Each structure stands twice: as C-alpha cells, then as structure tokens.
Amino acid sequence: MGVSGTVKRTLVGRKLRSSQLGETLLPKRLALPIFASDALSSVAYAPDEIFLTLSMAGLSAYAFSWPIGVAVAVVMLTVVASYRQNVHAYPSGGGDYEVATVNLGPTAGLSVGSALLVDYVLTVAVSISSGVQNATAAIPFLEGHEALAASALVLVLMAINLRGTKESGRAFAVPTYLFMVAIIGMGLVGYFRYLTGTLPEVESAKFEMVPEAPYEGAVTTLAMVFLLARAFSSGCAALTGVEAISNGVPAFREPKSRNAATTLLMLGTIAITMLLSVIVLAQLMGLRYVEDPAHQLLLNGEPVGDGYVQDTVLGQLAGALYADLPPLFYFTIACTGLILVLAANTAFNGFPVLGSILARDGFLPRQLDTRGDRLAFSNGIVLLAVAAIVLILAFDAEVTRLIQLYIVGVFVSFTVSQLGMIRHWTRLLSTETDPAERRRMMRSRLVNGFGLAMTGVVLVIVLITKFLAGAWIAIAAMVAIFAVMRGIRRHYDLVNEELAIGDEDVSLPSRVHGIVLVSRLHKPTMRALAYAKVSRPSTLEAVTVQMDPERTRELLAEWDARDIKVPLTVLDSPYRELVRPVVRYVKERRKASPRDVITVYIPEYVVGRWWEQLLHNQTALRLKGRLLFMPGVMVTSVAYQLRSAKDRRPPTAGSAPGDVRRGYVGE
Structure with missing residues (x-):
C-alpha cells in the first residue's frame, strides 16, 4: 500500500x-x-x-x-x-x-x-x-x-x-x-x-x-x-x-x-x-x-x-x-x-x-x-x-x-x-x-x-x-x-438511445486492418507487433513518421536485418509533426474502406513514479486523444512495464485501488 x-x-x-x-x-x-x-x-x-x-x-x-x-x-x-x-x-x-x-x-x-x-x-x-x-x-x-x-x-x-x-x-x-x-x-x-x-x-x-x-x-x-x-x-x-x-x-x-x-x-x-x-x-x-x-x-x-x-x-x-x-x-x-x-x-x-x-x-x-x-x-x-x-x-x-x-x-x-x-x-x-x-x-x-x-x-x-x-x-x-x-x-x-442495440450492431465488419505505431525498434515495439499478430487482424502493417531521414534509414535497415514479416510504412512529415500525419493516414484508410475497422496498436511504457510519467507517453496520449474521436477506429495500448514499475510491485497479490493501472500484477 x-x-x-x-x-x-x-x-x-x-x-x-x-x-x-x-x-x-x-x-x-x-x-x-x-x-x-x-x-x-x-x-x-x-x-x-x-x-x-x-x-x-x-x-x-x-x-x-x-x-x-x-x-x-x-x-x-x-x-x-x-x-x-x-x-x-x-x-x-x-x-x-x-x-x-x-x-x-x-x-x-x-x-x-x-x-x-x-x-x-x-x-x-x-x-x-x-x-x-x-x-x-x-x-x-x-x-x-x-x-x-x-x-x-x-x-x-x-x-x-x-x-x-x-x-x-x-x-x-x-x-x-x-x-x-x-x-x-x-x-x-x-x-x-x-x-x-x-x-x-x-x-x-x-x-x-x-x-x-x-x-x-x-x-x-x-x-x-x-x-x-x-x-x-x-x-x-x-x-x-x-x-x-x-x-x-x-x-x-x-x-x-x-x-x-x-x-x-x-x-x-x-x-x-x-x-x-x-x-x-x-x-x-x-x-x-x-x-x-x-x-x-x-x-x-x-x-x-x-x-x-x-x-x-x-x-x-x-x-x-x-x-x-x-x-x-x-x-x-x-x-x-x-x-x-x-x-x-x-x-x-x-x-x-x-x-x-x-x-x-x-x-x-x-x-x-x-x-x-x-x-x-x-x-x-x-x-x-x-x-x-x-x-x-x-x-x-x-x-x-x-x-x-x-x-x-x-x-x-x-x-x-x-x-x-x-x-x-x-x-x-x-x-x-x-x-x-x-x-x-x-x-x-x-x-x-x-x-x-x-x-x-x-x-x-x-x-x-x-x-x-x-x-x-x-x-x-x-x-x-x-x-x-x-x-x-x-x-x-440521448446516450441510452444512441447505445441501444439495433440490427446493424450484430453484423461483423468486413475486415479489420491493424496498424502498429513505431518510433524505434525496441522491446515495446516487438511486444506490440507480437500482440497485433496474435489478435489476427485481416491485414497488418507498421507505421512510422519520418522526422530525421538518417534515423529512418537506420530503422528500415534494422527492420530488414531482423526480417520482421510486417510491412513498414513511412509517413513523411515536412513540418516535424508526429500526431497529424498519423491521424491523416488513418483517415485516408477509413475513407478508402468505410466498412472496415481499423485497430491502432500503440506501444506504451508503464512507469512506477509520478514524475517519470512526465518524461514518457506524451505523444501516445495526444494520439489517443485524437484517434478516440474517429468512428470505426479502435485504439489499443500495449503496455510494457519498465523496471521502476516492477520494483514497486507488492510482494503479494495487489489489492489496493489502482494496482492494475500502475502495473501491479498479483503473482
């Protein structure tokens, strides 16, 4: 506690x-x-x-x-x-x-x-x-x-x-x-x-x-x-x-x-x-x-x-x-x-x-x-x-x-x-x-x-x-x-009326297209890719935003060297923005296939100290804030616990409020 x-x-x-x-x-x-x-x-x-x-x-x-x-x-x-x-x-x-x-x-x-x-x-x-x-x-x-x-x-x-x-x-x-x-x-x-x-x-x-x-x-x-x-x-x-x-x-x-x-x-x-x-x-x-x-x-x-x-x-x-x-x-x-x-x-x-x-x-x-x-x-x-x-x-x-x-x-x-x-x-x-x-x-x-x-x-x-x-x-x-x-x-x-189940709600979407957001190749990215594959979407791709051409070339080279079987799409960002190119890309995919559902997988760190939250996940928060308002788009956060979160794990099964959110997993 x-x-x-x-x-x-x-x-x-x-x-x-x-x-x-x-x-x-x-x-x-x-x-x-x-x-x-x-x-x-x-x-x-x-x-x-x-x-x-x-x-x-x-x-x-x-x-x-x-x-x-x-x-x-x-x-x-x-x-x-x-x-x-x-x-x-x-x-x-x-x-x-x-x-x-x-x-x-x-x-x-x-x-x-x-x-x-x-x-x-x-x-x-x-x-x-x-x-x-x-x-x-x-x-x-x-x-x-x-x-x-x-x-x-x-x-x-x-x-x-x-x-x-x-x-x-x-x-x-x-x-x-x-x-x-x-x-x-x-x-x-x-x-x-x-x-x-x-x-x-x-x-x-x-x-x-x-x-x-x-x-x-x-x-x-x-x-x-x-x-x-x-x-x-x-x-x-x-x-x-x-x-x-x-x-x-x-x-x-x-x-x-x-x-x-x-x-x-x-x-x-x-x-x-x-x-x-x-x-x-x-x-x-x-x-x-x-x-x-x-x-x-x-x-x-x-x-x-x-x-x-x-x-x-x-x-x-x-x-x-x-x-x-x-x-x-x-x-x-x-x-x-x-x-x-x-x-x-x-x-x-x-x-x-x-x-x-x-x-x-x-x-x-x-x-x-x-x-x-x-x-x-x-x-x-x-x-x-x-x-x-x-x-x-x-x-x-x-x-x-x-x-x-x-x-x-x-x-x-x-x-x-x-x-x-x-x-x-x-x-x-x-x-x-x-x-x-x-x-x-x-x-x-x-x-x-x-x-x-x-x-x-x-x-x-x-x-x-x-x-x-x-x-x-x-x-x-x-x-x-x-x-x-x-x-x-x-x-x-109004909300209850809007949430009432209709005939169209029991039908399945035509396809599910998965998008894994990639900033660099590391363990959280690999976990997000693995989770996306297990979820078995109809199609799956990885997306990265090019801020620095040299770093993008290094990412592509490492991607090929590791032989990752997921295509990697590079989005150009001439004004060095991260959120807007991703949102624009997702909108275009939705417009091309309105009956499809798009699932966006976002790798996210779980930290153990409040001040660490200020140093991580800020872009992920902004992205989720924009994507959650888009119809037909599902946002999935793929959590990766950093050491500080694991060190704060209680010795017994956590029972305090907020344990799951903080990454405490009972053993």
Missing part, C-alpha cells in the same frame, strides 16, 4: 464489504443525534434572528417574541405530524423527492430535489458559521478568522462522515445529548430563579434600544405586520432538518418506518421545548439584541460605540445565570458551539442519500450513487463539503447574511410534499373499501391538508419578506440546479 493508501486508511478506516451494510444501521439513540442535530441546533440561532428582527421597531416589539415562538412551534408540530405520515408511506429514503415525483410528476420531484440540495448546502454553511460565531464569545482570538475556522471544521466533518454513518453517529451522540442537557438545564435554572425571585438580568438589559430609521416614531399597522411576518419567517429556521429523517429511513434498524416516526416525535418535542424556553427566558431577563449594537444600544443616552461586543442570545443568558459558576457557562457555550458544528452532520447524511437517488434516476452524475470504502456515499459527502466551503468563504461566515438564503428551499419541499401526500391519500381512497382503513386515510389526508396550509403560508411569507434580503440567490441556485439536472437527464437519455 502506498503513502496515499496509508493516509486514506488512517483517516477513513478499513474497507467494509457490501454484505456488512446491515451492520451500519442505526438504533434510535444514535439516529436522534445524527438526524435531529440540525433542528435542535436551531435553538442557538432562531431566537437570535427573532429578537434581531423585532429590535428594528424598538423594545416594545419584543412583546411579540413569545407569540412568534408559539407560532413557530405550531408549524413545527404540524410538519412533524405530516412527516410521520411520509415515513410510513414512503420508507425507501426518497423523502419529499419521492413523494412529489410519484404523486405530482417528475418536474415537481425535480423541483423538490433541487430545493433540498440547496438547503442542505446552506445547512452546513449556516450551522458551521453560527458555531464559530458562538465559539468566538469564549475564544476571542477566532475573531476575524471565522471563515477560515469554519472551512476547517467542514473538512473535519467531511473526514468523520467518510468513515461511515454509524461511526459519525457515535462521534456526535454525546455532544448532542450534552447540548440538550445544557439548554434544558439552563431553562430549569432560569425558571426556578424566576419563581424564587432571584432571576438576574442579562448584561444588555441596562441599555436603551433605538429603533431603526424606518420604524422611528409612529409605526403603521402594515409596517408592523410586515416586521412580525419577517421575524416569524426568520424563526421558522428552526424547522430545517425535520425533512432529513424522511430521507434517512433506510439507515434505521427494523422496523424502519416506526423507528423513524418515533425519532421524529422526539425531535419535535425536544426542539419545541428548548426553543420556547430560550425565547421566554430571554424576555424575562431583559435581553437587548440588535443588528447594529454600536449605534442602536444607548447607555445614559449615548451610543455604546464600536468597542461593545454583543454576545449571542444563549451567551448572554448563560453569562447572567452562571455569573458565579464559570464552569457551567463555559459548558453551555462549548455545547452550543459543538451542536452548531455537528448540526451540519444532518446535511452530511441527507445530501449524499438524496444525491444517490437523483443519480440513480439519471439527474446527477452516476458517481454519486457509488458507495465508498465505508459504505457511505463518499462522492456526495465530498461534493457537499466543497459547496459549503465556497458559500462560507463567499459570505465570510456571517450568519445574518447566510440565513436570508436559508429555509426557502426547505419550505418549498415541505409545501410540495404535503400536496403530494394529499394526492397519495386521495388515490388510495378511490380504491379502498374497508371503512376503518378509509377513516384512517381520511385522518391522514386531513393532517397533510393542514400541513399544506401552514407550510404554504410560511413559504409565501418567507418569499415576501426575504426575497430582496438575499433569498433570491437561493431561488436562483435552485433554478440553476434544476436546469443542470434536466440537462444531465437529457444527456443520459
């Missing part, structure tokens, strides 16, 4: 056989942290976005924070109930894409697929960026280097997920459960101190808050409604990740659908409890959280200035509650930072599976449907990591800018999926005769109908309030991915 193979085994682990796929299935205790970490982590930034938006209208608007939280909770309960229907009806792992494709057609399915792909990339970018920003509260030297730190964390997550789903679940289970303990524990401490009259105020409670310019003075009803709608749409970021379980049903242990539905219920219950506890506690502790703290926060009537650093909502709550217990403060901040980083793991499980299904259907490159050494969809994992890093660097890891692109895709998929499930139940009801089963189906259709109404309203609100703020970028990306996937499918369809 080479150096690259050793490094790969160290990072990824030993290969798993395809028959070991069952060993990677997840129990509920591991599935919850893997698939629910995204939705749970929203507790760390969804309250921030609600308070940030409401702060535009001043402190009085904070009174709407808990009603907005309740509205978000109602939407989440509705979506969870709807997806519990999905995982039972479509347990194959296609999720919203499969529901839309089966019930609404390929165009709707592809729209959902493109929306989910964009949302998964944004999930990684937002979660990692938010985690780094939260960590900055406890690790000040990260300030100014957030994008670099976030990119490094994406690469770490990618490496962990390449080791397999179960391994990543074990790595992430403890931090996810610790985050639940930290946030629920903080809520219990806060409410206990509130009941006992000892609840402290957060540091920012001492500041006055100035509304932003459009909301100074009297605020019209229409402006306030728009502001509340925008705050609600930002809070709905808490729903991202709920759909991941429907895409990950195949990863659950049996009974898959029941375990997935149970995990969905646990996810909804825990996420809603944590979200509402943080929002209400922040209101009770006098939180002030604004977009421009240097100018919007006043102390004794004066702006606090650029020197003031505004911590996140959780950072301020934990700092006030645990002022006398620094270890608990750092524990809460550390758990928050970890869960935000690990929340991206939900996307690392959802994106590759969805990508593999789309690839299987011909909408994405087929390499995305290939499992890696650890039975994970490695190509999809790498693609997701690269896309997320590009996004993080482009937006400098700023959550406020990234979150404007967020949740559009997921609510597109929510809405279309609910419509698809309504069609699903309607179709089944048309043939079902059992009264009890019909009542169950009608209840399920009612749940999905209510879900369609709720998610549709949220989607409209999100589009109205966030379109100009940046959501148009996400929509443009969805449209672009949709067009690309349609183009890929069109290409695959």
Whole structure:
C-alpha cells in the first residue's frame, strides 16, 4: 500500500464489504443525534434572528417574541405530524423527492430535489458559521478568522462522515445529548430563579434600544405586520432538518418506518421545548439584541460605540445565570458551539442519500450513487463539503447574511410534499373499501391538508419578506440546479438511445486492418507487433513518421536485418509533426474502406513514479486523444512495464485501488 493508501486508511478506516451494510444501521439513540442535530441546533440561532428582527421597531416589539415562538412551534408540530405520515408511506429514503415525483410528476420531484440540495448546502454553511460565531464569545482570538475556522471544521466533518454513518453517529451522540442537557438545564435554572425571585438580568438589559430609521416614531399597522411576518419567517429556521429523517429511513434498524416516526416525535418535542424556553427566558431577563449594537444600544443616552461586543442570545443568558459558576457557562457555550458544528452532520447524511437517488434516476452524475470504502456515499459527502466551503468563504461566515438564503428551499419541499401526500391519500381512497382503513386515510389526508396550509403560508411569507434580503440567490441556485439536472437527464437519455442495440450492431465488419505505431525498434515495439499478430487482424502493417531521414534509414535497415514479416510504412512529415500525419493516414484508410475497422496498436511504457510519467507517453496520449474521436477506429495500448514499475510491485497479490493501472500484477 502506498503513502496515499496509508493516509486514506488512517483517516477513513478499513474497507467494509457490501454484505456488512446491515451492520451500519442505526438504533434510535444514535439516529436522534445524527438526524435531529440540525433542528435542535436551531435553538442557538432562531431566537437570535427573532429578537434581531423585532429590535428594528424598538423594545416594545419584543412583546411579540413569545407569540412568534408559539407560532413557530405550531408549524413545527404540524410538519412533524405530516412527516410521520411520509415515513410510513414512503420508507425507501426518497423523502419529499419521492413523494412529489410519484404523486405530482417528475418536474415537481425535480423541483423538490433541487430545493433540498440547496438547503442542505446552506445547512452546513449556516450551522458551521453560527458555531464559530458562538465559539468566538469564549475564544476571542477566532475573531476575524471565522471563515477560515469554519472551512476547517467542514473538512473535519467531511473526514468523520467518510468513515461511515454509524461511526459519525457515535462521534456526535454525546455532544448532542450534552447540548440538550445544557439548554434544558439552563431553562430549569432560569425558571426556578424566576419563581424564587432571584432571576438576574442579562448584561444588555441596562441599555436603551433605538429603533431603526424606518420604524422611528409612529409605526403603521402594515409596517408592523410586515416586521412580525419577517421575524416569524426568520424563526421558522428552526424547522430545517425535520425533512432529513424522511430521507434517512433506510439507515434505521427494523422496523424502519416506526423507528423513524418515533425519532421524529422526539425531535419535535425536544426542539419545541428548548426553543420556547430560550425565547421566554430571554424576555424575562431583559435581553437587548440588535443588528447594529454600536449605534442602536444607548447607555445614559449615548451610543455604546464600536468597542461593545454583543454576545449571542444563549451567551448572554448563560453569562447572567452562571455569573458565579464559570464552569457551567463555559459548558453551555462549548455545547452550543459543538451542536452548531455537528448540526451540519444532518446535511452530511441527507445530501449524499438524496444525491444517490437523483443519480440513480439519471439527474446527477452516476458517481454519486457509488458507495465508498465505508459504505457511505463518499462522492456526495465530498461534493457537499466543497459547496459549503465556497458559500462560507463567499459570505465570510456571517450568519445574518447566510440565513436570508436559508429555509426557502426547505419550505418549498415541505409545501410540495404535503400536496403530494394529499394526492397519495386521495388515490388510495378511490380504491379502498374497508371503512376503518378509509377513516384512517381520511385522518391522514386531513393532517397533510393542514400541513399544506401552514407550510404554504410560511413559504409565501418567507418569499415576501426575504426575497430582496438575499433569498433570491437561493431561488436562483435552485433554478440553476434544476436546469443542470434536466440537462444531465437529457444527456443520459440521448446516450441510452444512441447505445441501444439495433440490427446493424450484430453484423461483423468486413475486415479489420491493424496498424502498429513505431518510433524505434525496441522491446515495446516487438511486444506490440507480437500482440497485433496474435489478435489476427485481416491485414497488418507498421507505421512510422519520418522526422530525421538518417534515423529512418537506420530503422528500415534494422527492420530488414531482423526480417520482421510486417510491412513498414513511412509517413513523411515536412513540418516535424508526429500526431497529424498519423491521424491523416488513418483517415485516408477509413475513407478508402468505410466498412472496415481499423485497430491502432500503440506501444506504451508503464512507469512506477509520478514524475517519470512526465518524461514518457506524451505523444501516445495526444494520439489517443485524437484517434478516440474517429468512428470505426479502435485504439489499443500495449503496455510494457519498465523496471521502476516492477520494483514497486507488492510482494503479494495487489489489492489496493489502482494496482492494475500502475502495473501491479498479483503473482
């Protein structure tokens, strides 16, 4: 095994056989942290976005924070109930894409697929960026280097997920459960101190808050409604990740659908409890959280200035509650930072599976449907990591800018999926005769109908309030991915149509004419000649290009001296070109006998070191590149292993990837 193979085994682990796929299935205790970490982590930034938006209208608007939280909770309960229907009806792992494709057609399915792909990339970018920003509260030297730190964390997550789903679940289970303990524990401490009259105020409670310019003075009803709608749409970021379980049903242990539905219920219950506890506690502790703290926060009537650093909502709550217990403060901040980083793991499980299904259907490159050494969809994992890093660097890891692109895709998929499930139940009801089963189906259709109404309203609100703020970028990306996937499918369809066997494909060519390319007479040339003879073409000739008349005369003399029974044709090259004369000659032979097949045998060295490849085979590569595009021409490389290739041969039968290409032949 080479150096690259050793490094790969160290990072990824030993290969798993395809028959070991069952060993990677997840129990509920591991599935919850893997698939629910995204939705749970929203507790760390969804309250921030609600308070940030409401702060535009001043402190009085904070009174709407808990009603907005309740509205978000109602939407989440509705979506969870709807997806519990999905995982039972479509347990194959296609999720919203499969529901839309089966019930609404390929165009709707592809729209959902493109929306989910964009949302998964944004999930990684937002979660990692938010985690780094939260960590900055406890690790000040990260300030100014957030994008670099976030990119490094994406690469770490990618490496962990390449080791397999179960391994990543074990790595992430403890931090996810610790985050639940930290946030629920903080809520219990806060409410206990509130009941006992000892609840402290957060540091920012001492500041006055100035509304932003459009909301100074009297605020019209229409402006306030728009502001509340925008705050609600930002809070709905808490729903991202709920759909991941429907895409990950195949990863659950049996009974898959029941375990997935149970995990969905646990996810909804825990996420809603944590979200509402943080929002209400922040209101009770006098939180002030604004977009421009240097100018919007006043102390004794004066702006606090650029020197003031505004911590996140959780950072301020934990700092006030645990002022006398620094270890608990750092524990809460550390758990928050970890869960935000690990929340991206939900996307690392959802994106590759969805990508593999789309690839299987011909909408994405087929390499995305290939499992890696650890039975994970490695190509999809790498693609997701690269896309997320590009996004993080482009937006400098700023959550406020990234979150404007967020949740559009997921609510597109929510809405279309609910419509698809309504069609699903309607179709089944048309043939079902059992009264009890019909009542169950009608209840399920009612749940999905209510879900369609709720998610549709949220989607409209999100589009109205966030379109100009940046959501148009996400929509443009969805449209672009949709067009690309349609183009890929069109290409695959054309190729399949072109490759379909017809009557003319079973007939044999009239003759096969063999051409052996000769540069000089040596062992590789003799091997190519011998192989060509054994292949028994109808006719056989050798061809050389004359660059130097003296060397050509020497070659002809040696050819005759060795009594080689293959005619040698010399092609003149007045401009000292090698490739063009050969290509022209082959074209002429094809034109003279269009029904014949021409096989060109090219002697080629096999070397053992990468830099040796730069010194050999360059002309052969250029020739193959030209000849492969000519119809009726077959190109055969006749390999000759140089000593460097033989010296690198392993002592036992080679089993590492690429051994055959490098010339390792097991003995």
